[in-house]
Amino acid sequence: MNLISEPSVPVKIQKMKQRVRWLHPSIKQREIDQTSMILDDNGREENPDFSFMVIGDSGTKSHYGSHPQRQVAEMMLNHSDDCRFVLHTGDVIYVVGSREYYPANFIEPYRECLVGGENTKDIAYDQMVFKLPILPVLGNHDYYDVPWLYRLITGSTLPLRRMLRYKDIEIGWHGSNQGDAYTRAFIDYLAAIPPRELERHLDKHYTGKSHTGLCLRYQPGKFTRLPNRYYTFNYGEIDFFALDSNTFNTPEPLPENQAGDIRQELLKRRQKLEKEELQILSECEKLNSENPEDSEQLADLGGKLDQINEVKIDIQKQLETHTNADVDFEQLEWLRSRLIASWQNSEVRGRVIFFHHPPYVTEATKWNQGQTLAVRHRLRAVFEQVAAALGNLTEGRPLVDLVFNGHAHCLEHLRTGDTGYADSHINYIVSGGSGRRPRRQRKEGTELMETFPDSPRKVADSLLYVGRSGHGSQRKKPYSCVRVDVKAGFPAKFVITPLVTEYIEGKWCDRSLEPFII
Numbered sequence: 001m002n003l004i005s006e007p008s009v010p011v012k013i014q015k016m017k018q019r020v021r022w023l024h025p026s027i028k029q030r031e032i033d034q035t036s037m038i039l040d041d042n043g044r045e046e047n048p049d050f051s052f053m054v055i056g057d058s059g060t061k062s063h064y065g066s067h068p069q070r071q072v073a074e075m076m077l078n079h080s081d082d083c084r085f086v087l088h089t090g091d092v093i094y095v096v097g098s099r100e101y102y103p104a105n106f107i108e109p110y111r112e113c114l115v116g117g118e119n120t121k122d123i124a125y126d127q128m129v130f131k132l133p134i135l136p137v138l139g140n141h142d143y144y145d146v147p148w149l150y151r152l153i154t155g156s157t158l159p160l161r162r163m164l165r166y167k168d169i170e171i172g173w174h175g176s177n178q179g180d181a182y183t184r185a186f187i188d189y190l191a192a193i194p195p196r197e198l199e200r201h202l203d204k205h206y207t208g209k210s211h212t213g214l215c216l217r218y219q220p221g222k223f224t225r226l227p228n229r230y231y232t233f234n235y236g237e238i239d240f241f242a243l244d245s246n247t248f249n250t251p252e253p254l255p256e257n258q259a260g261d262i263r264q265e266l267l268k269r270r271q272k273l274e275k276e277e278l279q280i281l282s283e284c285e286k287l288n289s290e291n292p293e294d295s296e297q298l299a300d301l302g303g304k305l306d307q308i309n310e311v312k313i314d315i316q317k318q319l320e321t322h323t324n325a326d327v328d329f330e331q332l333e334w335l336r337s338r339l340i341a342s343w344q345n346s347e348v349r350g351r352v353i354f355f356h357h358p359p360y361v362t363e364a365t366k367w368n369q370g371q372t373l374a375v376r377h378r379l380r381a382v383f384e385q386v387a388a389a390l391g392n393l394t395e396g397r398p399l400v401d402l403v404f405n406g407h408a409h410c411l412e413h414l415r416t417g418d419t420g421y422a423d424s425h426i427n428y429i430v431s432g433g434s435g436r437r438p439r440r441q442r443k444e445g446t447e448l449m450e451t452f453p454d455s456p457r458k459v460a461d462s463l464l465y466v467g468r469s470g471h472g473s474q475r476k477k478p479y480s481c482v483r484v485d486v487k488a489g490f491p492a493k494f495v496i497t498p499l500v501t502e503y504i505e506g507k508w509c510d511r512s513l514e515p516f517i518i
Contacts, residue, residue: 004096004144006313007178009247009326012143016229016244019183021190026199030206035334036215037226037233038208039133041084048349048488050236051082053499055481056089056356056406057139058435059097059105068479069435070109071501071508077112079483079499080132084235086113087242089406089431090139090356092185097142097176099125102185109435110134115221126184130224137242138229139356139406142182145175179229188216188225211341230331232338236486239342241335243355247328248378251318251370263319270315273308280305303437307365318370332382339386339400343393350492354404360416360428362462363408364442380423387422398426402484402494402518406432409439410467411480411498413516416460420452427518428460429496433480438468466500466513478502478511485515494518 007015020034021027027034039045053076058069076086093101102125111117115129176182183189193201205225208217216227229244254262280301287294287301335353342348359376361367383399399422412430416423446462469476478500485495496518500511 004146004309005175006140006144009250009328011178012244012247013328013330015178015180016183019180019189019191020187020228021198024190024198026202030202031213032202032206033210033212033215033227035228035231035338036208036210036212037218037231038210038215039085039233039235040208040217040219041235044084045235048236048492049486050084051079051483051485052085052087052235053079053083053481053483054087054089054354054404054429054431055434056404056430057091057409057432058088058109059091059093059101059141060435061101061104066503066508067109068501068503069105071503072434072479072481072499073109073112075499075501075510075512076481080112083132083483085133085135087240087354087404088134088136089354089404090137091141091406091432091436092136092139092182093176094141094436096144096146097179097181098146098174099181099184100174102181106185125181126189128185128224129221131221133218133220133224135226135242136182136186137355138179138182138244138246140246141176143176143179143246145178183229186226187229188227211345230334234348237347238350238352238486238492239338239348241338241351241353243335243353244328244331245355245357245375248332249357249371249375250322250326251314251374252377253322254318266315266319270312273312273315277305277308280308299437303439306437307439311365311369314369314371327378332378336382336385339382340389343386343390343399349490350401350486350494351399352402352404353400356405357407358405358428358430358432359403359423360414360448360460361405361408361412361430362414362442362444362446362448362465363410363412363430363467364440366408367442367444367448376423380419380421383422397491398424400426401492403428404482405430408432409436410441410465411478411482411500412441412462412466413464413496414448414460414462417458419450419459420457429482431480431482433467433478435479438477438479440468441465464498464513466498476502 060069093105107120107123111120113130113132113134114123115131116123205223206214206216208215218224230242232239232241284298284301287298289295289298342351357371357375359379366372386399403426408430409432410430411433414428416426418424447458448460449456450459466478466480480498480500483497483499487493495515497515498513500513501508502511
């Protein structure tokens with residue numbers, strides 16, 4: 001039985017446009033750019049020497065007495081005095097992005113970042129105002145919904161609810177409503193503003209000035225809304241680009257000459273996974289979550305089921321027939337044009353992109369998924385177009401200084417080599433270990449190979465991996481986030497500090513690593 005559902009790409013795009021009144025006449029009349037914002041930080045945004053943090057895949061509840069997400073948040077707070085904002089790489093809320101879980105899974109863990117955070121019960125999820133900006137992108141779980149059949153049978157069937165305890169299910173009754181809860185929590189939800197008040201709202205909050213027109217003014221402690229599901233802002237002469245990878249991660253069509261064989265292999269693989277799922281369910285039924293030893297085993301089995309579910313979803317996406325409507329070419333064209341404009345602006349000294357699905361990763365279940373390869377190839381195509389338009393303007397520098405992702409529950413630093421394309425020599429950092437169960441690195445090693453028409457070749461190396469490892473008493477489950485110090489100068493230098501915490505012998509221990517320079 002499928003416990004979650006996901007809207008199609010066209011539905012995601014359409015719903016999000018409706019919520020922000022995309023290109024409404026009042027917006028067009030004012031020449032407002034709905035994909036740009038100014039982070040108005042009392043003038044500090046002009047300082048070329050600044051710091052920020054990156055978290056991801058965090059939005060979950062406590063696990064049998066411990067709360068990894070809160071531990072990561074407290075670790076972040078030790079750095080909050082000199083960090084200007086936090087990037088969130090997606091999956092803000094698990095298992096589906098339902099509004100009912102925002103109080104426990106987001107507001108409470110990050111209460112110090114919020115105005116009025118000393119009384120979290122008084123903060124509505126759609127009225128959050130940030131003292132320390134948390135700037136997210138959508139993860140797949142932020143789009144997930146609950147099938148109506150699940151709601152129907154679990155509402156009246158207590159034994160099924162008990163059976164589902166294996167997965168630590170936090171689905172509830174609402175689901176994300178096709179990303180609506182996330183939008184109400186973080187984005188300027190213009191559709192909820194009465195028509196007679198819309199122009200006054202625009203004149204009050206869209207007073208920022210960018211190279212593309214007026215834009216939203218994000219004011220910490222006062223008005224903290226994002227303009228759209230994808231957006232850009234400049235801070236310290238660094239251009240930041242936030243993307244919604246959920247609308248361009250559709251797996252590419254199966255090769256025509258191999259489609260039949262690949263389809264049969266995928267079906268066999270899914271059948272094997274479903275058998276494994278039933279076996280794990282059977283093991284779970286023998287365990288009691290009230291018993292500390294059993295609860296730890298249940299958590300591990302739940303983690304395995306999470307992984308199986310993700311692989312099954314990817315297989316289903318590969319088996320489906322897709323059209324051009326299933327790829328968000330509008331957003332990709334936006335990224336292309338904005339990257340070109342960024343390089344043509346002599347005042348910009350660096351570029352950072354962040355989105356959910358990693359193009360390069362060595363986490364065991366993600367590294368060769370259809371979605372991973374689709375994101376890699378579509379981003380690569382954009383970079384190729386940008387490089388062709390810029391010619392020698394880049395002077396041999398990578399098109400982007402840093403790419404941050406989530407989705408894989410780990411902290412990983414990868415660097416592409418000579419891929420033969422414009423995504424060569426770029427640093428990728430996966431920051432997806434901030435709360436949800438950590439995952440293991442693949443057994444195939446740290447070198448990522450890719451198949452090209454001529455021959456396979458290495459495209460990237462994993463230089464650091466922090467995730468689940470070991471077994472039994474030697475098992476490690478570290479949780480993590482990243483601190484980034486941006487240094488003054490041209491081009492910009494980035495100092496990366498992996499912040500790591502781990503539960504060892506009944507207490508949380510700081511396992512942070514030494515900084516490295518990019």
